Amino acid sequence: MTNELAALSDELAAVVEQAGGYVASVDARPRFYSSGVFWRPGVIVTAEHTVRREEEIAVTLADGARVAARLAGSDPGTDIAVLRVEDSAHAPIPKAGGPPKPGQIALNLGRSPDSGVNATMGIVSAVSGVWRTWRGGRLDHYIRLDLTVYPGSSGGVVVNTAGEALGIATSALSRIAGVAIPTVTVDRVVDEILARGRMARGYLGVGLQRVELPDHQKGLIVLSLEPEGPAARAGLLLGDILVSLGGVPVAETDDIQSLLETHGVGSGIEAALVRAGAAYTLTVTVGERPRRS
Amino acid sequence: MSGLGEIAEALRRSTVEVRLPEYRAGGSGVIWERDGLILTNSHVARAERAQVELWDGRRYEGRVTARDPRRDVAAIRIEARDLPAATAGDSSALRPGALVIAIGSPLGFTGALSTGVVHSVGPIAGMGRTKWIRASVRLAPGNSGGPLADALGRVVGLNTAIVNGVGVALPASAAVRLARSGSPPMLGVTLQPVASGLLVLGVDPHGAAAASSLRAGDILLGSSDELADALDAEQEVLRLRFLRGDPRRVREAFVRLAPYAEAA
Numbered sequence: 001m002t003n004e005l006a007a008l009s010d011e012l013a014a015v016v017e018q019a020g021g022y023v024a025s026v027d028a029r030p031r032f033y034s035s036g037v038f039w040r041p042g043v044i045v046t047a048e049h050t051v052r053r054e055e056e057i058a059v060t061l062a063d064g065a066r067v068a069a070r071l072a073g074s075d076p077g078t079d080i081a082v083l084r085v086e087d088s089a090h091a092p093i094p095k096a097g098g099p100p101k102p103g104q105i106a107l108n109l110g111r112s113p114d115s116g117v118n119a120t121m122g123i124v125s126a127v128s129g130v131w132r133t134w135r136g137g138r139l140d141h142y143i144r145l146d147l148t149v150y151p152g153s154s155g156g157v158v159v160n161t162a163g164e165a166l167g168i169a170t171s172a173l174s175r176i177a178g179v180a181i182p183t184v185t186v187d188r189v190v191d192e193i194l195a196r197g198r199m200a201r202g203y204l205g206v207g208l209q210r211v212e213l214p215d216h217q218k219g220l221i222v223l224s225l226e227p228e229g230p231a232a233r234a235g236l237l238l239g240d241i242l243v244s245l246g247g248v249p250v251a252e253t254d255d256i257q258s259l260l261e262t263h264g265v266g267s268g269i270e271a272a273l274v275r276a277g278a279a280y281t282l283t284v285t286v287g288e289r290p291r292r293s
Numbered sequence: 294m295s296g297l298g299e300i301a302e303a304l305r306r307s308t309v310e311v312r313l314p315e316y317r318a319g320g321s322g323v324i325w326e327r328d329g330l331i332l333t334n335s336h337v338a339r340a341e342r343a344q345v346e347l348w349d350g351r352r353y354e355g356r357v358t359a360r361d362p363r364r365d366v367a368a369i370r371i372e373a374r375d376l377p378a379a380t381a382g383d384s385s386a387l388r389p390g391a392l393v394i395a396i397g398s399p400l401g402f403t404g405a406l407s408t409g410v411v412h413s414v415g416p417i418a419g420m421g422r423t424k425w426i427r428a429s430v431r432l433a434p435g436n437s438g439g440p441l442a443d444a445l446g447r448v449v450g451l452n453t454a455i456v457n458g459v460g461v462a463l464p465a466s467a468a469v470r471l472a473r474s475g476s477p478p479m480l481g482v483t484l485q486p487v488a489s490g491l492l493v494l495g496v497d498p499h500g501a502a503a504a505s506s507l508r509a510g511d512i513l514l515g516s517s518d519e520l521a522d523a524l525d526a527e528q529e530v531l532r533l534r535f536l537r538g539d540p541r542r543v544r545e546a547f548v549r550l551a552p553y554a555e556a557a
Contacts, residue, residue, distance in 0.1 A: 008444070012390040012391065112413065114416060118413035120409070
C-alpha cells in the first residue's frame, strides 16, 4: 500500500536522517540542551542565546559520542556562537545557494542526547532583505519560519527538502516567529570569529536622540558621551546635533548603526554637526563596542 | 490511491469521544477491534464506566476493562458489532520527519484534524522506558486518547500529553500490549519523587501493597524507572527496600503482586 502522502513522508524522513547526521546536541546551559550543526570541518555553529557558559561545553554527535567543545567566539547581535571540536571526520553540511523563497518547505533539525535527531516541518513564510535584529546585529536576509522552533532545537539547522542548509534556527530574534539566520550571515560571522575570536562592532560612544532643526532638517542630538570614547576624543560635546556621518544624512539612530557596519573599527568617519547654530565638521575614529560582561 | 481527505475521514470514523460526566472528564479514543474494543488514555478512562460516542452520534455505556496508569492507557469495552476499527501501524518503524495526523475532540471540536511530522522518538525523563513518540502536531485537552496516524492512516500512537508544546503519543505497540495482556500489576501506592527516593504519600487499602508493611511516609529507595522495570518483570513477589525514620536503616517490604488481569 502506498500513496503520494506516504512517499512524501518517506522523503521527509530520509532528509531528516541524512541531514541530521550533521546536527549535534549542544550542552552549554543549565538543564536544557540546544542544537548545533557542523558548518566547517571541526566547527559547530549554534545559537548564542543557548550558550550560557564559556567552559565545560560538550556536544553529542550523531553517533552518540559526547565530545568536548571549545567556544571559539560568539556574536550576540546575530545570535551566533562558534564552537570548535576535535573532530575532523565530520564533513560540514551542504548549503543551499541563495536565500529561500516564501512558501518553500523547510525543516528544523535538532538533536537531544536521549532521543537523537528531532524535526519540525513548515514553510518559509517571509524573506526580505537586510534586517537589523533587536540585539543589534545585521542579518543579510530576514527569513521568517512558519514552523515551531522548540527550545532544544534553537541553534539547529533549517534545511530545504534537499537537505541543504538555509540557515540556523533561533527563537530569540523574534517574538512572533522562529527565524533562520541566513547562511551568508553565518558564513560572514564564522569567518570573522575564526579570524579574530570575536565579532568587532563599530562604536562611537554617544547617546543620541532625534531632533528637528529650525530649518526642518533632522538630526540627532548628543545626550550623553562615553568619557574617553571615540566621539569624546574627536571633540564632540553634549548638545551637538549630528546631521550627517560619512557624508550620509542621519535622522534616526538606526542610520548610525547601518553606517557603522560599513565603516570598520579603526577607520575615520567624518561627522557633520550643528553646535550653537554653527556648522562644524569633525573626524571620529570608529572604536570597538565594549564587550558585554 | 487515497488523499489526505479520505485518510482523515476513515480515521475520523475510527475515533470516538469518551466522556465521564460525573468526573467532568473526557477525551478521545480509538476503535481498536470491530466488536467493541476501544483504546484510550487511562487519565481519560479514570473510572469503571465511561460513555462512548461514535462518529455517527451513536452512544454506548462502556466498561473499562484494563488500565495501565504508568503508560497512561486503558481499554474500554462497548456492546457493539461491525465498528469501523482503525488499522494499526508499526510504531517502531516511525522516523523523525515522517508525516503524522492527529484526530480527536480538542476543546469540544469533534473530529478535529491536525497534521505535522514526527519530532523524535525516545524515552522522556520520569516517564519510564517507553519510547514515546513526540510529534509537532497541535494538540489540546480533548485530544487525549485519540489516534496519531501515519501518512497511510495507520494508527501508530495514542495522543497522550503536551510537553513543552510538543505532542506526546504512546506508541501503539504499548497500547496493543494492554489490549492483549490486560492490566499490568500495580503496587497500589501514591508516590512522589524526593531526593532520596520515592516518598509514599498513600497506600490504596485495596491495592497490592496494603498487605505489606509499607505505609505512608516511608521512602522507597530507587527511581521510578527502576520500580517500573521491577513491576514489568512479571515476578510474583516484589522485594522493596525502603527507609522509615532512621535514614541509615534500610528496611524491606514484600508485596505479592496480582497477576496480569485477564483482558475482557
